[in-house]
Amino acid sequence: MRQALISDDRVIDELKKAAAETLTIDVATIKADSSLVKDLGAESLDFLDINYRVEQAFSIKMARHFIIEHIEEMFGEGTALDADGRLTEKAVKLMKIRLDAAEDGSGFDSLEPGMDMDALPAMITIRSMAKGIMDILDTLPKDCPSCGKSAWKTENETHIVCGACGAEAVYKNGDDLIKEWLQKTQDEHKII
C-alpha cells in the first residue's frame, strides 16, 4: 500500500537529497549504490544528521542504533562482538538472514566473522539505508487509527495523511522494528 503512495524511487531520491545536504555535496554525484562512508565521506555524526533530515521529510523515526547494538542489548554483551570489537559468527548469521530478506545485500558481500565493527558503516549504501526507511513506511496501517477509514493520501510527496480526517500517518519506529525482527528471527532460528 505504501508503495502506491510513496515509491521506492522517491525514498531513494529523498535520501540522496538528505545526504547531499548533510555532506554538502552535489546530489548528482550520489548514486543508489554509493557507500556513505567510502564514496561520500560520511562519519558517524553525519549518519544521525541524515537520519534527522529523513525523519523530517517522511515524519518517521529512524533507528538510533545499529543492529549490532540491539543484538548485544537483547541477547547480552559479547553475542555480536568479541572482546576486540570483531563480529561474531552468530552476528554474521543474523545479519545475513536480514540481508537475504531484504533481497539486496549489495555492499555487504564481504560480511564475515572476525570483521572489525568499525568496518560496518562503510558497507552502508544509499540503497541499503533507503531499505530501512521503506521498512518503516511499510508499517503504515491499512486503516487510519484516528477515524478507522482507509483513505491515506500523500501530501508534499513524502507525508502521508488520512484523506478522511486529516490525521498524520503513524509508523513504528526504526529501533522497535529491528528489535521485533531480531526477536522473531531468534525464535525461528535459535541462533543465539
Add this chain to the structure above:
Amino acid sequence: MTPDMLKQDIGNGTIKSPRKVLVTGSSRGIGSAIATAFALSGADVAINFSKQGGRSEEQAKKLTAEIMAMGRNAVPVVGDISKKDSVKKLFSEAVEGLGGLDVLILNAARAPFKPIERLLERELRLLVETNYLGNIFCVQEALPYMERTPGHDKHIIFISSLGSRFYNPAYPLGSMKAAMEAVVRDLSETLSKRGIAVNAVSGGMVRTDSFKVLRQFIDGIERVPEALFVDPGEIADVVLFLCSPLSRGIRGQTIVVDRGLSNSLHRNA
C-alpha cells in the same frame, strides 16, 4: 604572572602574546571556532582530528589552509586521544610543527547516546577512555612540552557542557564532563606551582554536529528560542579571555557560556 609581566603582554588594551596552541577535536564545531579565534589573535595552531580518511581530516585540512591564509602557522595532526600511543604521537607532531606549546585546549569528545543504565561495557569503556582518560593523557603529555616552551603565560582549558550539571536524555557524556570539571579544579591547584593555569568553559546549546545528534533524543529542542543558542564563537571568545592575562584571578573554574539558558527553570513558550 607579575604586574610587570602583565604590562609586557598588554599594549593599549590589546593582548599581544604570540602563542602555540593545540586544540583537540578541532576539525569542526566548537573546536574549529576556538582554533580560528586563536589564529585571529595571532597564535599558531595545531588542528587535531581523530581519524584519517574521513570528513574530519578533510575539514581539518581546510581549516589549516584558512589559518595559513591569515598568515599564521597551522598544523593538522591526527590522533585518537583515548589511546596513549596515539596521544604521544599527536603531541610530538604538533610540537614539532608549532615549535613549542603554550596552550592546550581539551575539546575532543566521543560518546554513545543512550541512557546510562543501558550502556554496554564496551560503550562505558569508550566513554571513560576518550572523555576522562584521554583528556588526562593529553595533559600528561603536554606538561613537559609546555614547561620547555619559553614564556610565562601557559594555559590548559577544558571544554565542558551543561550536561555536567543538568540531566539530558541519552547523554552519558554529561557525567564525564562533571568528572573533568573536578579534574580542572585539581589540576589548577597542582599546576599553578608550575606556572600553568587551568580552567574550563561550559557551553550551553550550540548548533554544532553534536546538537544534530541531541535533537534526535530531546523532543522539542527545536522549539527552544533561537536567542538562547550560543554561537561557537562566543565560547571561543571566553576561551581566549581565559588564556589571557586578563583572567589572572580565575583559577580552576568552569565558566558557563549559555546566554542565560541555565538561569531559569521556567520559560514562557
